[in-house]
Amino acid sequence: MAKTIGFYQNFRLDIQRLSNALCSIQQDPEMSHAALAQCMSFNLPVAEAFSSWLRHTGLVTSVPRKGQQKAIAHRLSPFGELAYQYDPMLMDAGTQWILHYYLATRRGEASDAWYILVNNYLPHHLHFTADQFRSYFSSLMENEAKSRQALDRDPLVALATYIRADVLGQLQILKKQAKMYTVGQPELPPALILGYMLFDWWQYHYHQTDTLRFSQLRNEEESLGRICLADASQIRCFIVELTGLGYLSFSETQHEPVHRLYRDHPRVLLERYYTQR
Numbered sequence: 001m002a003k004t005i006g007f008y009q010n011f012r013l014d015i016q017r018l019s020n021a022l023c024s025i026q027q028d029p030e031m032s033h034a035a036l037a038q039c040m041s042f043n044l045p046v047a048e049a050f051s052s053w054l055r056h057t058g059l060v061t062s063v064p065r066k067g068q069q070k071a072i073a074h075r076l077s078p079f080g081e082l083a084y085q086y087d088p089m090l091m092d093a094g095t096q097w098i099l100h101y102y103l104a105t106r107r108g109e110a111s112d113a114w115y116i117l118v119n120n121y122l123p124h125h126l127h128f129t130a131d132q133f134r135s136y137f138s139s140l141m142e143n144e145a146k147s148r149q150a151l152d153r154d155p156l157v158a159l160a161t162y163i164r165a166d167v168l169g170q171l172q173i174l175k176k177q178a179k180m181y182t183v184g185q186p187e188l189p190p191a192l193i194l195g196y197m198l199f200d201w202w203q204y205h206y207h208q209t210d211t212l213r214f215s216q217l218r219n220e221e222e223s224l225g226r227i228c229l230a231d232a233s234q235i236r237c238f239i240v241e242l243t244g245l246g247y248l249s250f251s252e253t254q255h256e257p258v259h260r261l262y263r264d265h266p267r268v269l270l271e272r273y274y275t276q277r
Contacts, residue, residue, distance in 0.1 A: 004110045005141065006150030007056060011049035012157050013167050017042075019090045021050040022059055025074045026084045056111045058102030059083060078267035086274035094193040094273055096168050101197050103161070105222045107204070112144070113137060113154035114161065119221040122173075122229060126183045130156055133181075173229060188228055191241045192273035198224055198242070199266040214239070214256035 011017075017040065024039040025031060031039065037047035051074070054060040059080035063073050076084065079098055087095045103111045104118035116137055125132070134155040145151035159181060161167050162174040172184040189197070201222050206212060218225035218235045225235055239258060242248045247262040247269075262269075 004112045005145050005154055006147055007052045007109070007111070008157070009045055009049040009052070010153075011046055013053055013057075013161055015090050015096075015167055017046070017050055018053055018057065018059075019088060021047070021054055022076075022080065022084055022090070023088055025051075025054065025060060026076060026080075029074045029076070031074070052109075054080075055109050056103060057099045058107065059099075061108055078265070079270065082267065082270050082274055086271075092274075092277070093170060093187075094190055094277075096171055097189045097193050098196065098270070100162075100168055100171060100173070101200075101227050104227055105201070105204075111158075112141060113158035116140060117155070117158050118173075119226045122183050123226065128181055129179050130159055130181065133159065183229060186229060188230065188234065188238075190273060191238075191245060192269045192276070194224060194228075194238050195242055195245070195247055195262070195269040196266045196273070197227060198238075199247075199260070199262060199269065202260060203266065210260045211257045212260075214250070214258055217258060 020040050021036065024036055027039075028035070033044055033047045033051060036051060037044045040047055040050070051062075054074070055062060058077055060074045060076055063075050079102075083090060083095055083098075086092075090096070090099070100118075103114040106115060117133065120140075121128075121133060121136055134152060137155040138151055141151060159174065159176075162171065163169055163176050163181075172186045175182045175184050188194075198217070201224075202212070205222070214235070217223050217239070218230070218232055220226070224230060224238055228234070228238075230238070239248055239250050243250055247260075249259040249261055251257050251259070
C-alpha cells in the first residue's frame with residue numbers, strides 16, 4: 001500500500017514545481033524518477049516527492065510498466081490532461097479547487113492529513129491552533145504512522161497548503177493571524193467546477209443511484225458541503241445553479257431529493273469550463 005503519511009518526503013507542495021513535473025510527465029509518461037529529476041533540474045528526492053504530489057492532487061495515476069513489476073509509469077488523468085492542455089501553470093482558481101478536491105478525497109491514494117482536516121476537523125472547529133489540529137490528527141492516526149516525525153509534520157504541511165499564496169492560499173479556505181487559524185469564507189467555485197466535483201463524487205460513491213438527499217450533498221465526507229466549506233443556503237444555491245443548467249432536478253419535499261440528470265463523464269464539464277473561461 002502506498003504511503004499516505006509523509007508521502008511527499010519533506011518536500012512541501014509548490015505549484016510551480018507541480019506544474020514542472022506535470023509538463024515533464026506529459027512529454028514522457030515512461031519517465032523514471034531519475035529522468036524526472038533531470039527534467040525538473042532538481043535532485044532525485046524532489047522528483048520522487050513531486051511524482052507523489054502529482055498522484056495525490058489527481059493529475060496522474062501510476063501504472064506498472066510492462067514486464068517490470070516494481071517499475072512505475074505515469075498516466076495523466078482526465079483532469080491532468082485538461083489541466084495540461086488549458087492551464088499548464090496550474091494557476092486558474094478552478095484548477096486549484098480541483099487540486100484541493102483530490103487532496104481532500106480518497107481515491108487511488110489518500111492524503112490523510114488533508115482529508116481529515118477538510119472532512120472531519122474544519123466543520124467543527126472555526127478557530128484553532130496548529131497544535132490543536134496536530135493533536136487531533138495524531139489521536140486518529142498514531143496507529144497508522146510508521147514515523148513519529150511524519151505524524152507530527154503532516155498536519156503542519158496540510159495547514160500551510162491553504163495559507164501560502166504560492167500553493168492554494170487564493171482559495172481562502174483558511175486564514176492565519178499570529179498562531180491562530182480561522183476557517184475562511186472562500187469565493188466559491190464556478191458552476192462547472194462544482195458540477196465536476198459533484199458528479200465525480202457521485203460517480204465514485206453512488207453510481208448505482210440517480211437520487212440523493214439534500215443532506216448528503218451538505219454533510220457527507222467528500223461532499224460539496226465539506227469540500228467547499230458550504231452551509232445549507234450555499235448548497236441550495238449550487239443546486240439551483242446546476243438545475244438551471246439542466247444537470248440536476250430538486251424536489252422541495254420531506255426528504256429533499258436531488259435527482260441527477262447529467263449522464264456524461266465529469267471531464268466533459270471540466271473541459272466546458274476551460275473552453276468557456
